[in-house]
Amino acid sequence: AQSVTQPDIHITVSEGASLELRCNYSYGATPYLFWYVQSPGQGLQLLLKYFSGDTLVQGIKGFEAEFKRSQSSFNLRKPSVHWSDAAEYFCAVGFNAGGTSYGKLTFGQGTILTVHP
Amino acid sequence: DSGVTQTPKHLITATGQRVTLRCSPRSGDLSVYWYQQSLDQGLQFLIQYYNGEERAKGNILERFSAQQFPDLHSELNLSSLELGDSALYFCASSPGGGFIDEQYFGPGTRLTVT
Numbered sequence: 154a155q156s157v158t159q160p161d162i163h164i165t166v167s168e169g170a171s172l173e174l175r176c177n178y179s180y181g182a183t184p185y186l187f188w189y190v191q192s193p194g195q196g197l198q199l200l201l202k203y204f205s206g207d208t209l210v211q212g213i214k215g216f217e218a219e220f221k222r223s224q225s226s227f228n229l230r231k232p233s234v235h236w237s238d239a240a241e242y243f244c245a246v247g248f249n250a251g252g253t254s255y256g257k258l259t260f261g262q263g264t265i266l267t268v269h270p
Numbered sequence: 271d272s273g274v275t276q277t278p279k280h281l282i283t284a285t286g287q288r289v290t291l292r293c294s295p296r297s298g299d300l301s302v303y304w305y306q307q308s309l310d311q312g313l314q315f316l317i318q319y320y321n322g323e324e325r326a327k328g329n330i331l332e333r334f335s336a337q338q339f340p341d342l343h344s345e346l347n348l349s350s351l352e353l354g355d356s357a358l359y360f361c362a363s364s365p366g367g368g369f370i371d372e373q374y375f376g377p378g379t380r381l382t383v384t
Contacts, residue, residue, distance in 0.1 A: 185369040189375075194377075195377060196272060196274070196360055196362075196375030196376050196377050196378055197313075197360070197362075197375040198272075198375070199372050199373070202372070204369070204370070243313060247369040257315050257318060257326040257328055258303075258315055258369075258373070259315065260312060260313040260314070260315075261312075262312045263312065263313070
């Protein structure tokens with residue numbers, strides 16, 4: 154079955170430190186890959202997405218993610234974390250359903266990021 | 271502000287009752303999606319409508335139903351409510367019906383079933 158895994162439930166980093174959030178998926182073909190951020194009391198906001206082409210994608214707020222087909226991973230990175238990055242981060246995957254254009258996303262369980270001053 | 275509005279913000283109701291959640295998509299968006307976020311199940315896709323037609327279905331219970339109206343707003347109806355239905359329900363919208371289009375999420379409706 155298709156699935157998305159975020160192994161880290163909670164990550165704590167110091168402000169200014171680098172960040173990497175992990176995401177792994179299980180699927181027979183290349184899926185559509187997304188990272189969303191959810192601030193407390195807010196809806197989700199798209200950070201970046203990967204459909205094809207260059208495996209390193211740049212997003213908003215200084216985030217980037219790298220698609221590694223051999224590892225079925227799409228990890229999110231940021232070189233220097235700011236206190237305002239504290240939020241919950243969700244990896245999401247869209248699995249193509251035989252040519253029909255659907256919008257169904259499967260989300261990971263989320264990773265809560267805490268930033269220490 | 272994503273441009274997607276959801277009403278009400280909070281809803282408290284008793285088991286066995288029926289509620290309706292409303293979503294207004296961004297201007298010009300044809301697709302509406304409904305998601306349920308709970309501590310137990312995480313964030314789960316329920317259903318997608320595109321220009322009034324059901325496009326994709328996820329883990330939506332039979333007690334739940336949705337529709338998209340000609341003005342493109344959508345309603346999610348939850349009936350015979352159980353304690354486990356307590357969750358945050360998000361609506362999202364996108365211009366088209368596929369993954370290419372970014373989904374813009376509303377602020378959510380928090381449902382508490384007592």
